[in-house]
Amino acid sequence: MFKSSKLYGVVLSRGIRVPIIFSSVSLFIGTFLSIISFFFISFIDLSTFFSEADDIFYVVSKDTKLIHTINKEKLYFTDEDLNQLKNLNGVKNVSKIYTSKFPSRIYISGLANFYSEIFLEAIDNEFLSVDTTNFNWNQNQKRLPLIISNEFLHLYNYSFSGANNLPVLTTESAKFIPLKIEIGSKLGSLEVYSAKVHDFSDRYLSILVPKNFMIWANNIFADEKNKNSKSTKIIVEVDRKEFTDFITLIDDKNYIVQNNKIGISENLKLLNYSLGLLLLISIGILLISFFFIYLANMILIEKEQKNIQKLQLIGYSIREIQFYIFKQSFVGIFIAIAFSIIISIIGLVQITELMNNFIILDNFKIRLFIILFVILALSIIIIYFSNLYIIKNIKKNHKTSFIS
Amino acid sequence: MQIFGNLDIDDNIQIVANLYSDIDYSKIHYIKNFLNLAPQNPRKAKNLSLGERQRLAICRSLIRPFSTLILDEPFSHLDKENTEKATLLINEVLKENNANVIFTSHSKSNWQILNKSLLV
Numbered sequence: 001m002f003k004s005s006k007l008y009g010v011v012l013s014r015g016i017r018v019p020i021i022f023s024s025v026s027l028f029i030g031t032f033l034s035i036i037s038f039f040f041i042s043f044i045d046l047s048t049f050f051s052e053a054d055d056i057f058y059v060v061s062k063d064t065k066l067i068h069t070i071n072k073e074k075l076y077f078t079d080e081d082l083n084q085l086k087n088l089n090g091v092k093n094v095s096k097i098y099t100s101k102f103p104s105r106i107y108i109s110g111l112a113n114f115y116s117e118i119f120l121e122a123i124d125n126e127f128l129s130v131d132t133t134n135f136n137w138n139q140n141q142k143r144l145p146l147i148i149s150n151e152f153l154h155l156y157n158y159s160f161s162g163a164n165n166l167p168v169l170t171t172e173s174a175k176f177i178p179l180k181i182e183i184g185s186k187l188g189s190l191e192v193y194s195a196k197v198h199d200f201s202d203r204y205l206s207i208l209v210p211k212n213f214m215i216w217a218n219n220i221f222a223d224e225k226n227k228n229s230k231s232t233k234i235i236v237e238v239d240r241k242e243f244t245d246f247i248t249l250i251d252d253k254n255y256i257v258q259n260n261k262i263g264i265s266e267n268l269k270l271l272n273y274s275l276g277l278l279l280l281i282s283i284g285i286l287l288i289s290f291f292f293i294y295l296a297n298m299i300l301i302e303k304e305q306k307n308i309q310k311l312q313l314i315g316y317s318i319r320e321i322q323f324y325i326f327k328q329s330f331v332g333i334f335i336a337i338a339f340s341i342i343i344s345i346i347g348l349v350q351i352t353e354l355m356n357n358f359i360i361l362d363n364f365k366i367r368l369f370i371i372l373f374v375i376l377a378l379s380i381i382i383i384y385f386s387n388l389y390i391i392k393n394i395k396k397n398h399k400t401s402f403i404s
Numbered sequence: 405m406q407i408f409g410n411l412d413i414d415d416n417i418q419i420v421a422n423l424y425s426d427i428d429y430s431k432i433h434y435i436k437n438f439l440n441l442a443p444q445n446p447r448k449a450k451n452l453s454l455g456e457r458q459r460l461a462i463c464r465s466l467i468r469p470f471s472t473l474i475l476d477e478p479f480s481h482l483d484k485e486n487t488e489k490a491t492l493l494i495n496e497v498l499k500e501n502n503a504n505v506i507f508t509s510h511s512k513s514n515w516q517i518l519n520k521s522l523l524v
Contacts, residue, residue, distance in 0.1 A: 307408065310406040310408065311419075313406045314406050314419070314420055314423070314464070315420070315423045315468075316423065
Protein backbone atom coordinates (compact mmCIF):
# COMPACT_ATOMS: atom_id res chain seq x y z
CA MET A 1 0.00 0.00 0.00
CA PHE A 2 1.06 3.57 -0.69
CA LYS A 3 2.00 6.26 1.76
CA SER A 4 -0.32 9.24 2.01
CA SER A 5 1.81 11.62 -0.11
CA LYS A 6 2.15 9.08 -2.94
CA LEU A 7 -1.60 8.54 -2.92
CA TYR A 8 -2.08 12.29 -3.27
CA GLY A 9 0.32 12.15 -6.20
CA VAL A 10 -1.87 9.55 -7.94
CA VAL A 11 -5.11 11.33 -7.10
CA LEU A 12 -4.00 14.89 -7.90
CA SER A 13 -1.53 14.40 -10.68
CA ARG A 14 -2.86 16.02 -13.80
CA GLY A 15 -0.74 18.31 -15.89
CA ILE A 16 1.07 20.73 -13.61
CA ARG A 17 4.56 19.34 -13.97
CA VAL A 18 5.42 21.24 -17.16
CA PRO A 19 4.47 24.71 -15.85
CA ILE A 20 6.18 23.95 -12.53
CA ILE A 21 9.42 22.89 -14.27
CA PHE A 22 9.18 25.93 -16.54
CA SER A 23 8.61 28.30 -13.63
CA SER A 24 11.44 26.69 -11.62
CA VAL A 25 13.88 27.19 -14.50
CA SER A 26 12.81 30.80 -15.03
CA LEU A 27 12.93 31.36 -11.27
CA PHE A 28 16.50 30.05 -11.24
CA ILE A 29 17.55 32.43 -14.04
CA GLY A 30 15.64 35.37 -12.51
CA THR A 31 17.03 34.86 -9.00
CA PHE A 32 20.58 34.39 -10.28
CA LEU A 33 20.49 37.56 -12.40
CA SER A 34 18.76 39.52 -9.62
CA ILE A 35 21.40 38.58 -7.07
CA ILE A 36 24.26 39.41 -9.43
CA SER A 37 22.83 42.74 -10.63
CA PHE A 38 21.47 43.79 -7.23
CA PHE A 39 24.81 42.96 -5.63
CA PHE A 40 26.78 45.19 -7.98
CA ILE A 41 24.17 47.93 -8.02
CA SER A 42 24.48 48.10 -4.22
CA PHE A 43 28.08 49.26 -4.70
CA ILE A 44 27.12 52.07 -7.01
CA ASP A 45 26.16 55.50 -5.80
CA LEU A 46 22.66 55.89 -7.20
CA SER A 47 22.99 59.65 -7.02
CA THR A 48 24.95 59.41 -10.28
CA PHE A 49 21.62 58.60 -11.98
CA PHE A 50 20.03 61.75 -10.74
CA SER A 51 23.04 64.03 -10.59
CA GLU A 52 22.53 67.27 -12.43
CA ALA A 53 26.07 68.45 -11.85
CA ASP A 54 27.65 69.34 -15.13
CA ASP A 55 31.07 70.15 -13.78
CA ILE A 56 34.19 68.07 -13.89
CA PHE A 57 37.26 68.71 -11.79
CA TYR A 58 40.66 68.21 -13.37
CA VAL A 59 44.01 68.23 -11.61
CA VAL A 60 46.52 69.70 -14.03
CA SER A 61 50.32 69.80 -13.90
CA LYS A 62 53.08 70.54 -16.33
CA ASP A 63 54.91 67.80 -18.18
CA THR A 64 58.07 66.66 -16.40
CA LYS A 65 61.07 66.77 -18.71
CA LEU A 66 64.66 66.00 -17.94
CA ILE A 67 65.50 69.71 -17.87
CA HIS A 68 62.94 70.27 -15.10
CA THR A 69 64.76 67.94 -12.78
CA ILE A 70 67.49 70.57 -12.64
CA ASN A 71 65.38 73.71 -12.94
CA LYS A 72 62.08 73.20 -11.11
CA GLU A 73 60.89 76.74 -11.84
CA LYS A 74 59.47 75.56 -15.17
CA LEU A 75 57.14 73.18 -13.31
CA TYR A 76 55.37 75.96 -11.40
CA PHE A 77 52.20 77.55 -12.69
CA THR A 78 52.50 81.31 -13.11
CA ASP A 79 49.69 83.84 -12.63
CA GLU A 80 49.69 84.21 -16.40
CA ASP A 81 49.06 80.47 -16.82
CA LEU A 82 46.20 80.63 -14.34
CA ASN A 83 44.60 83.66 -16.00
CA GLN A 84 44.85 82.01 -19.39
CA LEU A 85 42.96 79.01 -18.06
CA LYS A 86 40.39 81.14 -16.23
CA ASN A 87 39.57 83.04 -19.41
CA LEU A 88 38.81 79.90 -21.41
CA ASN A 89 35.25 79.21 -22.49
CA GLY A 90 33.81 76.49 -20.22
CA VAL A 91 36.34 76.92 -17.41
CA LYS A 92 34.44 77.97 -14.28
CA ASN A 93 37.13 78.14 -11.65
CA VAL A 94 40.84 77.54 -11.16
CA SER A 95 42.75 77.13 -7.94
CA LYS A 96 46.28 76.33 -6.92
CA ILE A 97 46.95 73.14 -5.01
CA TYR A 98 49.15 73.99 -2.05
CA THR A 99 51.60 71.26 -1.16
CA SER A 100 53.53 70.89 2.07
CA LYS A 101 57.15 71.98 1.85
CA PHE A 102 58.20 70.34 5.09
CA PRO A 103 58.60 66.73 6.22
CA SER A 104 55.65 65.27 8.08
CA ARG A 105 54.53 61.93 9.34
CA ILE A 106 51.32 60.46 10.73
CA TYR A 107 50.65 57.89 13.44
CA ILE A 108 47.86 56.67 15.66
CA SER A 109 47.93 58.40 19.04
CA GLY A 110 49.95 56.25 21.47
CA LEU A 111 51.63 54.27 18.71
CA ALA A 112 54.40 56.70 17.74
CA ASN A 113 56.71 53.91 16.55
CA PHE A 114 54.18 52.85 14.00
CA TYR A 115 54.20 55.85 11.69
CA SER A 116 54.05 56.66 8.01
CA GLU A 117 55.75 59.49 6.15
CA ILE A 118 53.14 61.62 4.38
CA PHE A 119 52.80 64.79 2.40
CA LEU A 120 49.90 67.16 2.88
CA GLU A 121 48.03 69.29 0.39
CA ALA A 122 45.36 71.99 0.49
CA ILE A 123 42.87 73.47 -1.95
CA ASP A 124 40.15 76.09 -1.67
CA ASN A 125 37.14 74.75 0.24
CA GLU A 126 34.86 75.44 -2.72
CA PHE A 127 36.67 72.68 -4.68
CA LEU A 128 36.00 70.05 -2.04
CA SER A 129 33.25 67.49 -2.59
CA VAL A 130 32.41 67.11 1.13
CA ASP A 131 30.68 69.27 3.73
CA THR A 132 33.28 71.86 4.76
CA THR A 133 31.35 73.46 7.65
CA ASN A 134 33.91 72.38 10.26
CA PHE A 135 36.85 72.02 7.92
CA ASN A 136 38.82 75.02 9.13
CA TRP A 137 41.78 75.95 11.31
CA ASN A 138 43.10 78.90 13.32
CA GLN A 139 46.52 79.53 14.79
CA ASN A 140 45.48 78.61 18.36
CA GLN A 141 44.08 75.29 17.24
CA LYS A 142 46.21 72.20 17.86
CA ARG A 143 43.77 69.89 16.15
CA LEU A 144 43.91 69.41 12.39
CA PRO A 145 40.93 68.24 10.35
CA LEU A 146 41.87 65.98 7.43
CA ILE A 147 40.10 65.04 4.22
CA ILE A 148 41.49 61.78 2.95
CA SER A 149 41.01 60.15 -0.43
CA ASN A 150 38.84 57.04 -0.39
CA GLU A 151 41.59 55.35 -2.38
CA PHE A 152 43.89 55.58 0.66
CA LEU A 153 41.27 53.92 2.84
CA HIS A 154 40.90 51.14 0.27
CA LEU A 155 44.66 50.78 0.11
CA TYR A 156 44.78 50.49 3.89
CA ASN A 157 41.88 48.00 4.09
CA TYR A 158 42.92 45.72 1.26
CA SER A 159 46.69 45.83 1.49
CA PHE A 160 48.17 47.49 4.56
CA SER A 161 45.83 46.12 7.25
CA GLY A 162 46.20 42.55 5.96
CA ALA A 163 49.98 42.74 5.90
CA ASN A 164 50.19 44.21 9.43
CA ASN A 165 47.31 42.34 11.14
CA LEU A 166 45.37 45.56 11.67
CA PRO A 167 41.56 45.86 11.69
CA VAL A 168 39.65 46.88 8.57
CA LEU A 169 38.10 50.36 8.81
CA THR A 170 34.89 51.83 7.46
CA THR A 171 34.63 55.51 6.56
CA GLU A 172 32.69 56.09 9.78
CA SER A 173 34.94 54.12 12.15
CA ALA A 174 38.04 55.81 10.70
CA LYS A 175 36.67 59.20 11.83
CA PHE A 176 36.98 58.14 15.48
CA ILE A 177 40.65 57.17 15.35
CA PRO A 178 42.85 59.66 17.25
CA LEU A 179 45.74 60.58 14.98
CA LYS A 180 48.90 62.59 15.44
CA ILE A 181 50.70 64.53 12.74
CA GLU A 182 54.31 65.40 13.39
CA ILE A 183 55.65 68.32 11.40
CA GLY A 184 59.33 69.07 11.41
CA SER A 185 61.64 71.61 9.84
CA LYS A 186 65.15 71.01 8.63
CA LEU A 187 66.29 73.37 11.39
CA GLY A 188 65.13 70.87 13.96
CA SER A 189 61.90 72.36 15.30
CA LEU A 190 59.11 69.82 15.70
CA GLU A 191 55.42 70.35 16.15
CA VAL A 192 52.87 67.65 16.95
CA TYR A 193 49.22 68.15 16.05
CA SER A 194 46.21 66.07 16.93
CA ALA A 195 44.38 65.11 13.80
CA LYS A 196 40.94 63.77 13.02
CA VAL A 197 39.50 62.55 9.76
CA HIS A 198 36.87 65.08 8.77
CA ASP A 199 35.66 63.07 5.75
CA PHE A 200 36.63 60.90 2.81
CA SER A 201 36.51 62.15 -0.76
CA ASP A 202 36.68 60.65 -4.23
CA ARG A 203 37.50 63.89 -5.98
CA TYR A 204 41.11 64.34 -5.08
CA LEU A 205 43.77 61.71 -4.41
CA SER A 206 45.57 63.19 -1.43
CA ILE A 207 45.50 64.07 2.27
CA LEU A 208 44.04 67.55 2.52
CA VAL A 209 44.32 70.04 5.36
CA PRO A 210 42.69 73.50 5.57
CA LYS A 211 44.30 75.96 3.16
CA ASN A 212 45.14 78.60 5.81
CA PHE A 213 46.99 75.96 7.85
CA MET A 214 49.05 74.96 4.83
CA ILE A 215 50.05 78.54 4.01
CA TRP A 216 50.92 79.18 7.68
CA ALA A 217 52.84 75.89 8.09
CA ASN A 218 54.84 76.44 4.91
CA ASN A 219 55.85 79.85 6.22
CA ILE A 220 56.93 78.40 9.55
CA PHE A 221 58.48 75.07 8.65
CA ALA A 222 59.65 75.29 5.04
CA ASP A 223 63.22 76.15 4.00
CA GLU A 224 63.77 79.80 3.20
CA LYS A 225 64.07 79.13 -0.53
CA ASN A 226 60.77 77.20 -0.55
CA LYS A 227 58.77 79.84 1.29
CA ASN A 228 56.64 80.84 -1.65
CA SER A 229 53.11 80.18 -2.75
CA LYS A 230 54.03 78.67 -6.11
CA SER A 231 52.23 75.51 -7.13
CA THR A 232 53.11 72.68 -9.43
CA LYS A 233 49.53 71.48 -9.52
CA ILE A 234 46.27 73.28 -10.06
CA ILE A 235 42.65 72.16 -9.94
CA VAL A 236 40.28 73.30 -12.69
CA GLU A 237 36.48 73.19 -12.67
CA VAL A 238 35.21 72.71 -16.21
CA ASP A 239 31.68 72.66 -17.62
CA ARG A 240 31.04 69.17 -18.98
CA LYS A 241 29.25 70.58 -22.03
CA GLU A 242 31.91 73.10 -22.96
CA PHE A 243 35.31 71.61 -22.39
CA THR A 244 36.65 71.73 -25.97
CA ASP A 245 38.73 74.90 -25.41
CA PHE A 246 40.14 73.44 -22.21
CA ILE A 247 41.19 70.20 -23.94
CA THR A 248 42.76 72.19 -26.81
CA LEU A 249 44.82 74.26 -24.37
CA ILE A 250 45.90 71.14 -22.47
CA ASP A 251 47.15 69.65 -25.74
CA ASP A 252 48.80 72.88 -26.91
CA LYS A 253 50.64 73.47 -23.64
CA ASN A 254 51.40 69.81 -23.17
CA TYR A 255 49.88 69.85 -19.70
CA ILE A 256 49.16 66.60 -17.91
CA VAL A 257 45.67 65.86 -16.60
CA GLN A 258 46.09 63.58 -13.62
CA ASN A 259 42.53 62.45 -13.07
CA ASN A 260 40.51 62.06 -16.19
CA LYS A 261 37.20 61.97 -14.40
CA ILE A 262 35.16 62.36 -17.58
CA GLY A 263 36.00 58.87 -18.85
CA ILE A 264 35.46 57.23 -15.48
CA SER A 265 32.16 58.95 -14.91
CA GLU A 266 30.79 58.12 -18.38
CA ASN A 267 31.84 54.48 -18.07
CA LEU A 268 30.36 54.30 -14.59
CA LYS A 269 27.08 55.73 -15.82
CA LEU A 270 26.97 53.20 -18.68
CA LEU A 271 27.70 50.42 -16.21
CA ASN A 272 24.97 51.74 -13.91
CA TYR A 273 22.41 51.75 -16.72
CA SER A 274 23.44 48.26 -17.88
CA LEU A 275 23.14 46.86 -14.36
CA GLY A 276 19.83 48.66 -13.87
CA LEU A 277 18.52 47.16 -17.12
CA LEU A 278 19.76 43.71 -16.08
CA LEU A 279 17.99 44.07 -12.72
CA LEU A 280 14.76 45.12 -14.44
CA ILE A 281 14.94 42.14 -16.83
CA SER A 282 15.64 39.73 -13.97
CA ILE A 283 12.72 41.14 -11.93
CA GLY A 284 10.58 40.67 -15.06
CA ILE A 285 11.69 37.03 -15.32
CA LEU A 286 10.92 36.54 -11.62
CA LEU A 287 7.43 37.99 -12.05
CA ILE A 288 6.79 35.70 -15.04
CA SER A 289 7.96 32.68 -13.05
CA PHE A 290 5.63 33.55 -10.17
CA PHE A 291 2.80 33.98 -12.69
CA PHE A 292 3.52 30.44 -13.93
CA ILE A 293 3.37 29.14 -10.37
CA TYR A 294 0.01 30.86 -9.97
CA LEU A 295 -1.13 29.34 -13.27
CA ALA A 296 0.06 25.86 -12.29
CA ASN A 297 -1.91 26.01 -9.04
CA MET A 298 -4.98 27.28 -10.86
CA ILE A 299 -4.77 24.39 -13.36
CA LEU A 300 -4.34 21.85 -10.58
CA ILE A 301 -7.26 23.16 -8.50
CA GLU A 302 -9.56 23.49 -11.54
CA LYS A 303 -8.74 20.10 -13.06
CA GLU A 304 -8.83 18.20 -9.80
CA GLN A 305 -11.92 19.93 -8.46
CA LYS A 306 -13.87 16.66 -8.11
CA ASN A 307 -11.03 14.75 -6.49
CA ILE A 308 -10.34 17.60 -4.05
CA GLN A 309 -14.03 17.55 -3.14
CA LYS A 310 -13.94 13.76 -2.69
CA LEU A 311 -10.89 14.01 -0.44
CA GLN A 312 -12.71 16.55 1.70
CA LEU A 313 -15.80 14.33 1.86
CA ILE A 314 -13.86 11.28 3.06
CA GLY A 315 -12.32 13.36 5.85
CA TYR A 316 -9.27 15.23 4.59
CA SER A 317 -8.99 18.81 5.80
CA ILE A 318 -8.47 21.75 3.44
CA ARG A 319 -5.10 22.40 5.10
CA GLU A 320 -3.87 18.87 4.30
CA ILE A 321 -4.89 19.17 0.65
CA GLN A 322 -3.44 22.67 0.44
CA PHE A 323 -0.14 21.44 1.93
CA TYR A 324 0.15 18.78 -0.75
CA ILE A 325 -0.54 21.27 -3.58
CA PHE A 326 1.86 23.72 -1.98
CA LYS A 327 4.54 21.04 -1.67
CA GLN A 328 4.03 19.96 -5.27
CA SER A 329 4.42 23.58 -6.44
CA PHE A 330 7.23 24.65 -4.19
CA VAL A 331 9.68 21.74 -4.03
CA GLY A 332 10.94 22.65 -7.51
CA ILE A 333 10.89 26.31 -6.62
CA PHE A 334 12.89 25.84 -3.41
CA ILE A 335 15.45 23.79 -5.32
CA ALA A 336 15.63 26.53 -7.99
CA ILE A 337 16.13 29.30 -5.41
CA ALA A 338 18.68 27.31 -3.38
CA PHE A 339 20.58 26.33 -6.53
CA SER A 340 20.61 29.90 -7.86
CA ILE A 341 21.86 31.25 -4.50
CA ILE A 342 24.71 28.71 -4.47
CA ILE A 343 25.65 29.43 -8.10
CA SER A 344 25.39 33.20 -7.46
CA ILE A 345 27.69 33.06 -4.43
CA ILE A 346 30.27 31.02 -6.33
CA GLY A 347 29.92 33.40 -9.30
CA LEU A 348 30.21 36.50 -7.12
CA VAL A 349 33.31 35.19 -5.35
CA GLN A 350 34.92 34.49 -8.73
CA ILE A 351 33.87 37.85 -10.21
CA THR A 352 35.06 39.84 -7.19
CA GLU A 353 38.40 38.03 -7.25
CA LEU A 354 38.79 38.85 -10.94
CA MET A 355 37.71 42.47 -10.45
CA ASN A 356 39.69 43.05 -7.29
CA ASN A 357 42.36 44.87 -9.23
CA PHE A 358 39.88 47.23 -10.85
CA ILE A 359 37.24 48.02 -8.27
CA ILE A 360 37.14 47.88 -4.51
CA LEU A 361 34.16 45.99 -3.13
CA ASP A 362 33.45 47.15 0.42
CA ASN A 363 31.84 44.86 2.98
CA PHE A 364 31.38 41.97 0.53
CA LYS A 365 30.04 39.54 3.16
CA ILE A 366 27.65 42.07 4.74
CA ARG A 367 26.17 43.04 1.37
CA LEU A 368 25.83 39.40 0.33
CA PHE A 369 24.14 38.62 3.64
CA ILE A 370 21.70 41.52 3.18
CA ILE A 371 20.82 40.38 -0.36
CA LEU A 372 20.25 36.77 0.74
CA PHE A 373 18.18 37.99 3.69
CA VAL A 374 16.00 40.06 1.33
CA ILE A 375 15.50 37.07 -1.01
CA LEU A 376 14.66 34.78 1.91
CA ALA A 377 12.19 37.32 3.34
CA LEU A 378 10.54 37.74 -0.08
CA SER A 379 10.31 33.95 -0.53
CA ILE A 380 8.62 33.59 2.87
CA ILE A 381 6.13 36.36 2.02
CA ILE A 382 5.37 34.78 -1.38
CA ILE A 383 4.95 31.33 0.20
CA TYR A 384 2.63 32.73 2.88
CA PHE A 385 0.38 34.46 0.36
CA SER A 386 0.45 31.46 -2.00
CA ASN A 387 -0.79 29.31 0.86
CA LEU A 388 -3.65 31.69 1.57
CA TYR A 389 -4.45 31.79 -2.14
CA ILE A 390 -4.55 27.99 -2.50
CA ILE A 391 -6.85 27.62 0.52
CA LYS A 392 -9.15 30.35 -0.76
CA ASN A 393 -9.44 28.69 -4.17
CA ILE A 394 -10.08 25.23 -2.74
CA LYS A 395 -12.87 26.64 -0.56
CA LYS A 396 -14.30 28.60 -3.50
CA ASN A 397 -14.31 25.54 -5.76
CA HIS A 398 -15.78 23.42 -2.99
CA LYS A 399 -18.74 25.81 -2.58
CA THR A 400 -19.24 26.10 -6.36
CA SER A 401 -19.38 22.31 -6.86
CA PHE A 402 -21.95 21.91 -4.13
CA ILE A 403 -24.15 24.63 -5.63
CA SER A 404 -23.91 23.15 -9.13
CA MET B 405 -19.53 6.71 -3.63
CA GLN B 406 -16.39 8.83 -3.18
CA ILE B 407 -14.24 6.28 -5.03
CA PHE B 408 -11.04 7.45 -6.76
CA GLY B 409 -11.09 5.97 -10.26
CA ASN B 410 -7.34 6.12 -10.79
CA LEU B 411 -6.56 4.21 -7.57
CA ASP B 412 -6.94 0.43 -7.18
CA ILE B 413 -8.99 -1.22 -4.37
CA ASP B 414 -6.16 -1.32 -1.84
CA ASP B 415 -5.21 2.31 -2.38
CA ASN B 416 -8.82 3.44 -2.20
CA ILE B 417 -8.97 1.79 1.21
CA GLN B 418 -5.54 3.07 2.20
CA ILE B 419 -6.43 6.70 1.46
CA VAL B 420 -9.10 6.42 4.17
CA ALA B 421 -6.85 4.40 6.50
CA ASN B 422 -4.22 7.16 6.28
CA LEU B 423 -6.58 9.47 8.16
CA TYR B 424 -6.23 7.36 11.34
CA SER B 425 -3.02 6.62 13.14
CA ASP B 426 -4.32 3.62 15.13
CA ILE B 427 -6.01 1.76 12.29
CA ASP B 428 -6.30 -2.05 12.67
CA TYR B 429 -4.99 -3.58 9.42
CA SER B 430 -6.10 -7.10 10.37
CA LYS B 431 -9.68 -5.76 10.54
CA ILE B 432 -9.24 -4.21 7.07
CA HIS B 433 -8.10 -7.57 5.66
CA TYR B 434 -11.02 -9.34 7.31
CA ILE B 435 -13.59 -6.87 5.87
CA LYS B 436 -11.98 -6.98 2.42
CA ASN B 437 -12.03 -10.76 2.34
CA PHE B 438 -15.55 -10.95 3.73
CA LEU B 439 -16.82 -8.66 0.96
CA ASN B 440 -14.78 -10.56 -1.62
CA LEU B 441 -12.61 -7.52 -2.39
CA ALA B 442 -9.25 -9.26 -2.66
CA PRO B 443 -8.88 -9.85 -6.37
CA GLN B 444 -5.89 -11.67 -7.87
CA ASN B 445 -5.29 -8.92 -10.44
CA PRO B 446 -5.65 -5.49 -8.86
CA ARG B 447 -7.60 -3.16 -11.15
CA LYS B 448 -8.13 0.56 -11.01
CA ALA B 449 -11.46 1.50 -9.45
CA LYS B 450 -12.72 3.00 -12.70
CA ASN B 451 -12.60 -0.52 -14.23
CA LEU B 452 -14.60 -2.18 -11.43
CA SER B 453 -18.25 -3.21 -11.80
CA LEU B 454 -20.91 -1.19 -9.99
CA GLY B 455 -21.34 -4.00 -7.46
CA GLU B 456 -17.61 -4.11 -6.74
CA ARG B 457 -17.53 -0.32 -6.30
CA GLN B 458 -20.50 -0.57 -3.92
CA ARG B 459 -18.72 -3.21 -1.83
CA LEU B 460 -15.56 -1.09 -1.85
CA ALA B 461 -17.55 1.92 -0.58
CA ILE B 462 -19.10 -0.24 2.20
CA CYS B 463 -15.64 -1.56 3.11
CA ARG B 464 -14.21 1.98 3.36
CA SER B 465 -17.08 3.13 5.55
CA LEU B 466 -16.61 0.20 7.95
CA ILE B 467 -12.84 0.33 8.49
CA ARG B 468 -12.90 3.66 10.30
CA PRO B 469 -14.12 4.13 13.87
CA PHE B 470 -17.63 5.63 14.16
CA SER B 471 -20.57 6.01 16.56
CA THR B 472 -23.24 6.59 13.88
CA LEU B 473 -23.11 5.19 10.36
CA ILE B 474 -25.10 6.91 7.59
CA LEU B 475 -25.69 4.78 4.48
CA ASP B 476 -27.53 5.99 1.38
CA GLU B 477 -28.90 2.97 -0.49
CA PRO B 478 -25.92 0.77 0.40
CA PHE B 479 -27.24 -2.35 -1.34
CA SER B 480 -28.47 -0.77 -4.57
CA HIS B 481 -26.06 -2.54 -6.93
CA LEU B 482 -25.61 -5.76 -4.96
CA ASP B 483 -27.07 -9.19 -5.68
CA LYS B 484 -28.90 -11.15 -2.95
CA GLU B 485 -25.82 -13.05 -1.80
CA ASN B 486 -23.63 -9.96 -1.48
CA THR B 487 -26.47 -8.01 0.16
CA GLU B 488 -26.75 -10.69 2.86
CA LYS B 489 -22.99 -10.74 3.36
CA ALA B 490 -22.84 -6.95 3.59
CA THR B 491 -25.76 -6.87 6.02
CA LEU B 492 -24.08 -9.44 8.27
CA LEU B 493 -20.87 -7.47 8.20
CA ILE B 494 -22.58 -4.14 8.93
CA ASN B 495 -24.41 -5.71 11.89
CA GLU B 496 -21.15 -7.15 13.21
CA VAL B 497 -19.25 -3.86 12.95
CA LEU B 498 -22.16 -1.88 14.44
CA LYS B 499 -22.18 -4.25 17.42
CA GLU B 500 -18.39 -4.04 17.75
CA ASN B 501 -18.49 -0.23 17.74
CA ASN B 502 -21.68 -0.05 19.81
CA ALA B 503 -22.94 2.31 17.08
CA ASN B 504 -26.20 3.31 15.38
CA VAL B 505 -26.99 3.28 11.71
CA ILE B 506 -29.19 5.52 9.58
CA PHE B 507 -29.80 4.23 6.12
CA THR B 508 -32.12 4.72 3.19
CA SER B 509 -33.41 1.99 0.92
CA HIS B 510 -36.20 1.41 -1.61
CA SER B 511 -36.44 -2.28 -0.71
CA LYS B 512 -38.50 -3.37 2.34
CA SER B 513 -36.47 -6.56 2.66
CA ASN B 514 -33.32 -4.59 3.35
CA TRP B 515 -34.95 -2.86 6.33
CA GLN B 516 -35.75 -6.17 7.96
CA ILE B 517 -32.28 -7.65 7.66
CA LEU B 518 -30.67 -5.31 10.14
CA ASN B 519 -31.17 -6.30 13.80
CA LYS B 520 -33.02 -3.26 15.06
CA SER B 521 -34.75 -0.98 12.57
CA LEU B 522 -36.89 2.05 12.90
CA LEU B 523 -39.12 2.33 9.89
CA VAL B 524 -39.98 5.82 8.74
